[in-house]
Amino acid sequence: MAVDRMLPTQDAEDLIALVREIADRELATRVEEHESTETYPEGLFGILGQAGLLSLPYPEEFGGGGQPYEVYLQVLEELAARWAAIAVATSVHTLACHPLYTFGTDEQKQRWLPDMLAGAMVGGYSLSEPQAGSDAASLNCKAELTPDGYRITGTKAWITHGGRADFYSLFARTAPGSKGVSCFLAPGTAEGLSFGAPERKMGLQAVPTTAAYWDGAVLETDRLIGTEGQGLxxxxxxxxxxxxxxxxxxxxxxxxxxxxxxxxxxxxxxxxxxxxxxxxxxxxxxxxxxxxxxxxxxxxxxxxxxxxxxxxxxxxxxxxxxxxxxxxxxxxxxxxxxxxxxxxxxxxxxxxxxxxxxxxxxxxxxxxxxxxxxxxxxx
Missing domain, CATH: 1.20.140.10 (Butyryl-CoA Dehydrogenase, subunit A, domain 3)
Incomplete structure (x- = not known):
């Protein structure tokens, strides 16, 4: 049953109609196969990106959809009604773009944000650790500043799209204490980064959730988002x-x-x-x-x-x-x-x-x- 929505503009009405059409054609027809076989839906996020559904709450200036959150969330709801794993991964991608958009420099945004919002790059969010879930201030993954950049060492956990994402908003410790956590925009192909086997989950099986192992991978200093200690x-x-x-x-x-x-x-x-x-x-x-x-x-x-x-x-x-x-x-x-x-x-x-x-x-x-x-x- 289509939800009778109270949308703010005719453009928003048209967007929801488009989302329903895409979701019925691309998601509803594939969900049972991929969830039952626990296989990744290759190419699907590219389709969503081309339709502009991976960038909705961000400004058109960077290739975003320029939609209010009120509309973006109703798009997510429509996606979730067909395939929850895809909607959750879309939400996580939007979450992963937030640090760069909100705290990045103009140069950083010009360099990376357009591809992230166009869906050419799909993102993951890497905050949790095996012993630091709800208590994010206790994370142990370290980022040590060296002449070559920040050397990342440690283990992250529960990463939606882990091993599949093109970039991760990564949170690591640059100093002791709650004000010693920093944020980085990390490439998914960094040398020294590897991933564990997908978690054997109760649900949302078509999109992997994994641990990430940082074994001395070096990130260039311009991948620091905001300032050191601003991570939390x-x-x-x-x-x-x-x-x-x-x-x-x-x-x-x-x-x-x-x-x-x-x-x-x-x-x-x-x-x-x-x-x-x-x-x-x-x-x-x-x-x-x-x-x-x-x-x-x-x-x-x-x-x-x-x-x-x-x-x-x-x-x-x-x-x-x-x-x-x-x-x-x-x-x-x-x-x-x-x-x-x-x-x-x-x-x-x-x-x-x-x-x-x-x-x-x-x-x-x-x-x-x-x-x-x-x-x-x-x-």
Missing amino acids: QIAFSALDGGRLGIAACATGLAQAALDAAVDYANERTTFGKKIIDHQGLGFMLADMAAAVDSARATYLDAARRRDAGRPFSRQASVAKLVATDAAMKVTTDAVQVLGGYGYTRDFPVERYMREAKITQIFEGTNQIQRLVISRGLSH
Whole structure:
């Protein structure tokens, strides 16, 4: 079921129509094959890049789409409703472009940003480490300044598109303490950089998630983004937008599960009537619909605040928390609506349920979101 969206302009209406057409043609027709065989969809991100879908919230000056976040997030939701892994990777790419666009010099932006936004280069975000997930300030990967550049040594973890991305926004330690983390724009082909085998995940299997091993790779000094010690500021400023991206992806996933459950409930009959007409199940579907609509409202509220230049960090955490918890509940309930069939791979709802779980974990666990929200309430 196509969502009846309230979009700000006719251009945005046309964009969503285009996205639905591309998503139906390129994503919906391929998702089952690649997710079931755990194979990478070669060429797909090039198609999305050529359509301008990898650059939407960035200015046209650098080849971006010049769209407000309110519109960009609704595009992500449409992609996620067809293929969650692709939508998440698109969100991560947008996240990976943020440090360069926001903190890079004019020369750095002119050099790298156009290819990144055109989709000629797909990005990854490399902040987490095996022992430093939610506690980013405790990361250990080192960047030592040498006459040849910054020598990177250490291990990074949980990298979406790891081993496949063309560049990584990399966070490494240049000095002790929380103010000793710096940000780099690292090429994916750096000598001394290798990747682990893809993680064996519950869902999102078509796009790899890997560890990265930096064994003395040297990055030129002009690949430092911002100043030394500014890394955590850069990371956290990017994560607010990233959390909204995951909220939108979770909402699209929940919408897909709701649609599948409603379709089934309108076709299946028991005791002489459609099961949607049994009040117990009809009320469950009503709660699912309310959860999806509420999730969408929270991410749109935060996005509109961002677009207006107002503080939105707390609202981003609220959106991420509400939307991903909703996705977990709605996808679980969709399996219940389909009964035994929902537990089989003949219907997509079991995949939706597996995919929903990770949305409560990455871009800051939902426990971290509650911490951010509660701190925002203290005086």
